[in-house]
Amino acid sequence: xxxxxxxxxxxxxxxxxxAGCATCGVELGAYxxxxxxxxxxxxxxxxxxxxxxxxxxxxxxxxxxxxxxLSVLPxxxxxAARHSGRAEPFTVLDVGSGAGLPGIPLRIALxxxxxxxxxxxxxxxxxxxxxxxxxxxxxxxALPRVRIRLLDALAKRVGFLEEVIHTLGLADIEALxxxxxxxxxxxxxxxxxxxxxxxxxxxxxLLEYGLPYVxxxxxxxAMKGPDPADETAAAARAVSLLGGxxxxxxxxxxxxxxxGTASRTLVPVRKQNPCPKGWPxxxxxxxxxxxx
Numbered sequence: 001x002x003x004x005x006x007x008x009x010x011x012x013x014x015x016x017x018x019a020g021c022a023t024c025g026v027e028l029g030a031y032x033x034x035x036x037x038x039x040x041x042x043x044x045x046x047x048x049x050x051x052x053x054x055x056x057x058x059x060x061x062x063x064x065x066x067x068x069x070l071s072v073l074p075x076x077x078x079x080a081a082r083h084s085g086r087a088e089p090f091t092v093l094d095v096g097s098g099a100g101l102p103g104i105p106l107r108i109a110l111x112x113x114x115x116x117x118x119x120x121x122x123x124x125x126x127x128x129x130x131x132x133x134x135x136x137x138x139x140x141x142a143l144p145r146v147r148i149r150l151l152d153a154l155a156k157r158v159g160f161l162e163e164v165i166h167t168l169g170l171a172d173i174e175a176l177x178x179x180x181x182x183x184x185x186x187x188x189x190x191x192x193x194x195x196x197x198x199x200x201x202x203x204x205x206l207l208e209y210g211l212p213y214v215x216x217x218x219x220x221x222a223m224k225g226p227d228p229a230d231e232t233a234a235a236a237r238a239v240s241l242l243g244g245x246x247x248x249x250x251x252x253x254x255x256x257x258x259x260g261t262a263s264r265t266l267v268p269v270r271k272q273n274p275c276p277k278g279w280p281x282x283x284x285x286x287x288x289x290x291x292x
Contacts, residue, residue, distance in 0.1 A: 005044055006057040010037050013058040019255050020067025025074050029131040032112040035168055036066055036105065042167060043099055046160045052099040059257035069102030071252055071264060072196055072221055073109055074133050079194050079219050080144055089147040089172070093192040095180050095210045096199035097150035100161050102223070103196075107148050107173045109133075114143065148173045149192075151180060181283040184212040190274060191215060198223040201287065203231040203267060204238040208286040211242040212279060214271040220244065226251075226263030238291035243273035 014033050021028055028036075040061045046052050055064050080090040094103030112131035150161050150173065161175035176183070195213045197206045197220075206222045214220050224231065232246065239246050250266040280286055 005048060008040070008044060008056075008058045010058070013037060013040060013062045016059040016062035016255070016257060017066055020063040021070055023254055024067060024071040024252055025133060026067075026070050026109065027132045028109070029112055031115060032108050032131045035108040035111075038168055039100075039104060039108070039164060040066075042160075042164050046099070046163070050156050050160065052157065052160065057257070063254055063257050063262075065099075065101055066105050067254055068223070068264060069105040069198070070109055071254070072102055072223060072266060073106060075219075075221060075250065075266060075268065076106065076146075076194055076196075077133055077143070080146060083193060084144045086144065089145040090194070091192045092146060092148045093188070093195045093210075093213050094148065094150045095195060095197045095206075095213065096201075097152045097161065097175070098157060098199070100150060100164055102198050103148050103150045103173065104161075104164060104168075104170070107170050108168070110143075110146050110148075111170070146172065149188075150175045151178060151183060153177070153179045179283045180209040181280045181286065184209075184280050188213055190271075193218045195220045196223065197221075202290060203228065203235040204290045204292065205286050207235055207238045207242055207244070207269065208280045208291060211244055211269065211271060212275040214244075216243070216271050216274060218271050219247075220269045220271065222267040222269070224265045224267055226265065228265050228267055232267060234292065239269055241276070241291060242279060243271055243275050244269040245272050246270075 017036065018028060043052060043061065044056050047056055055061060083090050097103050109131055152158050155177050158175045158177040165173055189212055192213050192215060195210045197210045199206060203222055210220045247268040247270055252264050253261040254264055256262045
């Protein structure tokens with residue numbers, strides 16, 4: 001018999017969500033909060049049917065899933081602003097998306113930013129209805145069209161992602177069913193401006209999964225824990241071998257749902273050269289025999 005779901009209070013979820021996002025420089029408006037609340041309910045319902053996540057309480061979902069996912073939004077927007085004059089969309093890939101994290105919260109926040117920008121041309125929307133990101137400047141960065149793809153190896157999870165996309169009415173986002181090692185040798189190879197991986201795997205493994213998808217000049221971001229020093233040192237050869245260059249790490253503190261804070265680190269790797277032929281290796285190999 002499955003354990004009953006923990007209690008869910010949308011007010012407590014919103015409070016924890018806003019507190020968590022504030023530490024990342026993200027201020028959510030009513031539209032984004034409403035969409036994330038609906039996503040939380042779908043996540044809880046989906047987890048009762050399949051193995052999506054063990055974190056299903058209101059504060060846990062708010063901070064450990066949603067605020068953590070949105071911690072990468074300022075970096076994504078910095079990258080997107082570099083391509084604001086380009087005709088084609090800015091492309092994002094969430095490798096090993098699982099339950100849709102971080103890709104779906106990012107899509108929701110980007111939609112909210114677009115709505116706020118559109119409303120800015122007329123009567124300003126109330127502050128509670130808009131979403132904003134601290135950019136360190138008086139003017140927010142230009143926001144080009146952003147297209148997101150969610151990649152996962154399990155068909156059931158991809159089915160759940162498609163359900164969420166349909167139910168929330170999200171556009172410019174697509175769920176793809178494939179193993180990361182396999183799809184990187186097809187049409188998706190080196191096609192993305194921004195690739196993110198939140199999966200629980202060592203950095204040298206994540207790099208082999210994700211860096212082959214990044215176009216030259218683009219950015220791969222691994223979302224890691226409080227002190228990835230050992231991982232970054234162990235991944236030096238993988239970074240070089242796969243055509244990358246590690247950039248300055250970005251650290252932040254998220255409020256822990258149980259009290260205190262939890263440290264997170266974003267590890268950005270710039271793609272400098274095409275990934276050599278034959279990488280990534282066949283499915284299962286990166287995890288069983290990591291690049292050292």
